[in-house]
Amino acid sequence: MAKERVTEVRHGGPGGGPRGFAKPKETSKTLKRLLKYIFEYKLHLIIIIIAIIGSSLSGVAGTYFLKPIINNYVVPFIGKENPDLSGFVRMIGVMSAVYIVGVICSFTYNRLMLTISTGTMRKIRVDMFKHLQNLPIKYYDTHTHGEIMSRFTNDTDTLREMLSQGLPHFISSAITVAGVFIMMVVLSPILTLLVIFMFSIMIFAIKKIGGKSSHYFKKQQKELGSFNGYIEEMIEGQKVVKVFSHEETVKENFNEINERLRQAASSANTFASILMPIMGNLSYVHYALTATAGAVLAVAGYMDLGTIGSYLQYTRSFSQPITQLSQQLNSVLTALAGAERIFNLLDETPEVDNGYVTLVDAEIDDNGNIVEVSHRTGIWAWKHPHSDGTLTYTEVSGDVRFEDVTFGYDENKTVLNSINLFAKSGQKIAFVGSTGAGKTTITNLINRFYDVPDGKILYDGININKIKKDDLRRSLAMVLQETHLFTGTIMENIRYGKLDATDEEVIEAAKLANAHSFIQHMPEGYNTILTSDGINLSQGQRQLLAIARATVADPPVLILDEATSSIDTRTESLIEKGMNTLMKGRTVFVIAHRLSTVRNANAIMVLENGKIIERGNHDDLIEQKGKYYQLYTGMFELS
Known part of the structure; x- marks a missing residue:
């Protein structure tokens, strides 16, 4: 029987780099099924959510302390010979305590997410392997071994990364961005208009550059598949290659495939590598513009130094989570696409067995009747229950x-x-x-x-x-x-x-x-x-x-x-x-x-x-x- 040829697509850039991601077809359905596995750790999840919120808000709150510290202590101390530092030290202590709470919360949710991710992956792998044992031979005749194995390797690996790192960091970044933006509005609605303008530029850059990077990473993965396939084929066929003296031809073909892979990888990593520097430089431009505008407002008497200090710090901590959100969203979508393929495997129809005649060990009694026994006798019989409630035994003869x-x-x-x-x-x-x-x-x-x-x-x-x-x-x-x-x-x-x-x-x-x-x-x-x-x-x-x-x-x-x-x-x-x-x-x-x-x-x-x-x-x-x-x-x- 001719087997269907299925092309295996690996996700993820080499060395764990950025990925050309594939979106799931049914995101909400896949997410719901995944959450069923995760919700087996309800207590862990409650602690994790509290810890993520605590970690994110501690960073936001800690930055706000710059305003009272500057306004109430730093500015009043200017020109004083022996200022009273007790209040300043207490405020620094409170600020430090807030950050320490954030560190503890960060450690807690990362550690617990590892427990959830490894436990969830274990359960999913067990379910997949059990289900594979129940699938009919037809499934294996129509799916390549590589395709099946990729569910246990590529897809589970991307899913594990998403659960242990991508998802919690995505939530943390989202809370941080929301919290920072709210504090910016509270501190200065005028300067926040500048934030919105720069935010639009950043999103545009992420969309354009990220789109190019994704395109070339997909191309890289395609070329990588051809590259690996060619090497495997040539290694397996080395005897044939040498018998017909085709070594030079094989080398030329390899160089051609290798060059295509190099070009695709170069383009993919070029766009992936320039995204962070561009975002970093945009954040510096944003910081400089905010500092200039803040100085003008301060001179005009519309803003104090403490507000400027806090606002500038919020400006620095605003662009990085946005970039992380973009990258983590790709990671989450890639993982959900892998989860969808895993659930598609679990949805495959298992082998149906409506049989009711069983094989039992038997022996022949003195009257020549077949009697079922619990120990091996070398005699087997078919135990056949009938609709009228009777049982008959037929000795297995192999007819x-x-x-x-x-x-x-x-x-x-x-x-x-x-x-x-x-x-x-x-x-x-x-x-x-x-x-x-x-x-x-x-x-x-x-x-x-x-x-x-x-x-x-x-x-x-x-x-x-x-x-x-x-x-x-x-x-x-x-x-x-x-x-x-x-x-x-x-x-x-x-x-x-x-x-x-x-x-x-x-x-x-x-x-x-x-x-x-x-x-x-x-x-x-x-x-x-x-x-x-x-x-x-x-x-x-x-x-x-x-x-x-x-x-x-x-x-x-x-x-x-x-x-x-x-x-x-x-x-x-x-x-x-x-x-x-x-x-x-x-x-x-x-x-x-x-x-x-x-x-x-x-x-x-x-x-x-x-x-x-x-x-x-x-x-x-x-x-x-x-x-x-x-x-x-x-x-x-x-x-």
């Missing part, structure tokens, strides 16, 4: 039948057309045919990775739609063409097929799969640690471990999807006996391009365009001299 099954991954295109087949208990059924004929799709349907819209699949006479998916899959074991090994010991990787398997059972399974020999030669034997999907093993050895993993599960039905594709002919012959032992008494479905592996199958199904065009054992199909004969004799090759 699988397809009846008029039609299926397509896309509603507009069918992959299987009216498939009818049966596999009796203990039979080995092989599927051969060209790529895309529908071989793997059949095994996906047996597992209920996808549900059948037309027709039905019976397992021991029970429609598999009635069987709970977990129980159905426990009765099956698969060995896939692409082996996946987890980080851990060889023993743990084999035991993944049956988590309660003893060491002896694991070793026996490895012997059946003929993996025991090479495992013994590993540095730590079964305790050898595997990393990076078993990079320290050959492809054949990895496949043998996958077969051992299926063996230890001891299921009644076994699915081998190109299970020996990565094993050389010699290794294949070595495991043939073990595989034959493994397949005894089990229903086995085999998909293979190597036709020599299916000669001993009870029935071979030849598929083409989603239909079974030939069926029979090896000898029958050879006599028919049809498609299988052509494939086997090399007159027609599988593709």
Whole structure:
């Protein structure tokens, strides 16, 4: 099935620099859902809000103390030889106390926001990971791994930064700007008109320069994606590059991509770097104009020195929060866009399971009846509740039948057309045919990775739609063409097929799969640690471990999807006996391009365009001299 190509877009400038932000589509909805997580820390939030207000207002109030200090103490002391400084010292002490309260409040809300942000991120990651386990295989077939991983990395990281720093600083800056502006109006409405004029210029500068910066950062991120993709592709394909001596061409292409990235990064960082100096210089111009206007008003008798001193300090502390508000707003919007993508993942429809037939351990009593037991007996049974309240037990034998099954991954295109087949208990059924004929799709349907819209699949006479998916899959074991090994010991990787398997059972399974020999030669034997999907093993050895993993599960039905594709002919012959032992008494479905592996199958199904065009054992199909004969004799090759 063709997978949808999804382009991953990373947010954030290199080195934590300014970002080309993406706005969320539904800001209010996303914010409400995010607040549900945050409101789990209600007491923390109350303290944080009080602390933010206290921190912001302490800075505003502390500046106002300059007016009484100058008017009541500094000016009257001019010309006095021995002024009484007691009142001045008390006022300085009160002013210091206000600032100290602000420092304590600032520390408090920053520390508590860290607790909230890390706790919220933990809860969101847990919810995402749990939800991923409940999503159908179709979701993973239509979304790239990079796209899914970006939810756990880029999006959660920007969200964490917003919660721990951006949001509290945004609120603090907003309160500070509001408080400073109110105090400016109180101190001098006339000078505040100048503030409004300069404020308009600052907003215009932020909009123009910030817009340019955002545009080029988006371009930089696009070029960075191409840059990283090219490097990854060239590293993975180094053997091919060297075989065809294309090193120089690769270097030229790299230089071209690298230059595009340099130009985009240069433009982005140029605009980002000049914003703060421009805002700083505008604030100095504002300060100079305010000082000049204040001096004129003071000379004219409309303003005292204390008011001018406080007002000038407010002027200095007014422009910085405005710049911070602009940058933090971008940060908040970027984080909310990431949160929206996270919630979109959480809104994906989970895998539906309406099954009610379960798999239980059983034993046969003296009267020949199947009895459910709580311990492992080696006998499994389907526990089937009926509408009249009765229960029936059916021993699991591995009888699988397809009846008029039609299926397509896309509603507009069918992959299987009216498939009818049966596999009796203990039979080995092989599927051969060209790529895309529908071989793997059949095994996906047996597992209920996808549900059948037309027709039905019976397992021991029970429609598999009635069987709970977990129980159905426990009765099956698969060995896939692409082996996946987890980080851990060889023993743990084999035991993944049956988590309660003893060491002896694991070793026996490895012997059946003929993996025991090479495992013994590993540095730590079964305790050898595997990393990076078993990079320290050959492809054949990895496949043998996958077969051992299926063996230890001891299921009644076994699915081998190109299970020996990565094993050389010699290794294949070595495991043939073990595989034959493994397949005894089990229903086995085999998909293979190597036709020599299916000669001993009870029935071979030849598929083409989603239909079974030939069926029979090896000898029958050879006599028919049809498609299988052509494939086997090399007159027609599988593709």
